[in-house]
Amino acid sequence: MLWLCIRLPALRHEALAADEGEALERLCAWAYQWSSRVCSRRGDEMRPPLLWLELAASRALFGEPAALLARIERELRDMGYSHVCAIAPTPAAAALLTHSSARDGVSRCLLTHVALGEQLASLPLRLLALPLETRDALRSAGLACIGEVLAMPRAALARRFGPDCTHYLARLLGEVDDPQPSFRLPAVYRARCVFDYDLQDTQGLLFPLQRLLQEFQGYLRARDRAVLNFRLELEHVRRASGSREHSSSTLTIGLSTPAREAARFLTLVRERLQNLALSAPVSALTLAADAFTAPAVVQADLFGSETQQLGELTHLLDRLRARLGVEAVQELLLYADHRPERAFGSSPSATAMTRRVDAHTGSITAAITASPTNAARPGALLAPAQHIEAPTTLLTGPERIASGWWDGDDVVRDYYVARAADGSRQWVFHDLRENSWYLQGLWI
Numbered sequence: 347m348l349w350l351c352i353r354l355p356a357l358r359h360e361a362l363a364a365d366e367g368e369a370l371e372r373l374c375a376w377a378y379q380w381s382s383r384v385c386s387r388r389g390d391e392m393r394p395p396l397l398w399l400e401l402a403a404s405r406a407l408f409g410e411p412a413a414l415l416a417r418i419e420r421e422l423r424d425m426g427y428s429h430v431c432a433i434a435p436t437p438a439a440a441a442l443l444t445h446s447s448a449r450d451g452v453s454r455c456l457l458t459h460v461a462l463g464e465q466l467a468s469l470p471l472r473l474l475a476l477p478l479e480t481r482d483a484l485r486s487a488g489l490a491c492i493g494e495v496l497a498m499p500r501a502a503l504a505r506r507f508g509p510d511c512t513h514y515l516a517r518l519l520g521e522v523d524d525p526q527p528s529f530r531l532p533a534v535y536r537a538r539c540v541f542d543y544d545l546q547d548t549q550g551l552l553f554p555l556q557r558l559l560q561e562f563q564g565y566l567r568a569r570d571r572a573v574l575n576f577r578l579e580l581e582h583v584r585r586a587s588g589s590r591e592h593s594s595s596t597l598t599i600g601l602s603t604p605a606r607e608a609a610r611f612l613t614l615v616r617e618r619l620q621n622l623a624l625s626a627p628v629s630a631l632t633l634a635a636d637a638f639t640a641p642a643v644v645q646a647d648l649f650g651s652e653t654q655q656l657g658e659l660t661h662l663l664d665r666l667r668a669r670l671g672v673e674a675v676q677e678l679l680l681y682a683d684h685r686p687e688r689a690f691g692s693s694p695s696a697t698a699m700t701r702r703v704d705a706h707t708g709s710i711t712a713a714i715t716a717s718p719t720n721a722a723r724p725g726a727l728l729a730p731a732q733h734i735e736a737p738t739t740l741l742t743g744p745e746r747i748a749s750g751w752w753d754g755d756d757v758v759r760d761y762y763v764a765r766a767a768d769g770s771r772q773w774v775f776h777d778l779r780e781n782s783w784y785l786q787g788l789w790i
Contacts, residue, residue: 376564467493
């Protein structure tokens with residue numbers, strides 16, 4: 347086995363979490379994308395919190411441990427977490443190496459037990475996770491480094507300092523098992539930031555949101571899932587008559603296609619916050635997601651043109667909806683109906699890759715290109731159709747459309763392409779029930 351240990355000296359403060367347990371759970375969910383075995387230990391007055399990942403099982407997926415270590419450290423820096431990382435064959439040894447300083451001349455990437463033994467031999471006693479009085483007693487006995495302690499008979503150490511001392515040394519060297527309680531990913535995602543002071547404007551939310559969205563991306567990668575929407579829950583506080591009144595508001599961030607990229611999430615959140623007026627200062631922020639779906643992984647062709655264009659289009663639509671509002675951006679839908687005025691419509695939630703049942707007609711609708719037809723159709727339709735006198739010049743027709751008997755709005759019409767007095771072409775129909783003529787569309 348091969349363990350990566352991450353020491354986090356300022357975790358709760360940097361995560362803006364209510365307590366260290368919440369901060370550790372958020373970071374464990376992020377770390378799960380790199381390993382199926384993630385463990386943690388809370389800190390205390392003497393020791394900072396620690397996070398472990400078992401990397402041997404991840405080698406085939408992520409490559410050599412040194413390269414993966416560099417990738418993990420880069421993401422930790424991007425999220426703004428102070429950290430010290432080390433890799434060793436045992437969890438206790440990896441934790442020990444994170445507590446060493448640069449002057450100790452320590453390599454923090456030891457892949458074998460032989461390399462570990464050689465490294466431990468020269469390290470000072472202060473790095474051992476033993477009680478202070480035990481370390482002082484070892485120094486009083488003339489021992490100066492860990493190698494000298496490991497060379498002593500274990501039975502003598504056990505008689506002098508108790509079995510806990512020798513058991514720790516055995517775990518340090520991998521001579522006995524060192525079971526760690528494994529973290530389990532939650533079925534729903536919820537991450538909360540509590541601010542040290544109330545934020546008066548939305549720009550102050552962007553910095554903590556960058557970290558929250560990076561952590562959320564790690565959780566989605568760990569589950570190999572994506573989302574079509576997630577929520578931002580803002581906790582507000584008002585000061586009135588010497589008391590604090592609390593309230594909350596929720597922003598739902600929607601996407602056209604499933605996604606899990608933090609950069610895309612941040613773009614949409616920034617657009618929403620740009621025009622948002624806070625009803626009161628914000629004291630806390632929660633990112634939550636309850637529903638997940640498979641990620642939209644599309645195999646690109648040799649040049650990737652169609653896939654790239656589709657991705658850019660959906661991203662543009664998401665940004666427009668985030669900035670202007672969902673209802674402000676409509677997409678064209680084609681309905682399975684022969685009546686021209688009912689053959690199309692618009693919807694704020696339709697996408698080019700979704701199919702849905704129309705609630706009014708019960709017909710299947712899709713935002714896709716219509717099948718080619720031999721019938722001539724104009725580029726602009728009049729809704730409603732305009733009553734006209736009978737045309738004098740009919741170029742083509744008739745095309746009989748008789749439909750709608752099932753919904754009480756049945757029509758019987760003969761459609762023609764007519765030439766107007768100014769020479770333009772018009773799409774007209776003769777209503778056989780009323781014996782009257784109407785202009786339905788124009789070629790422009």
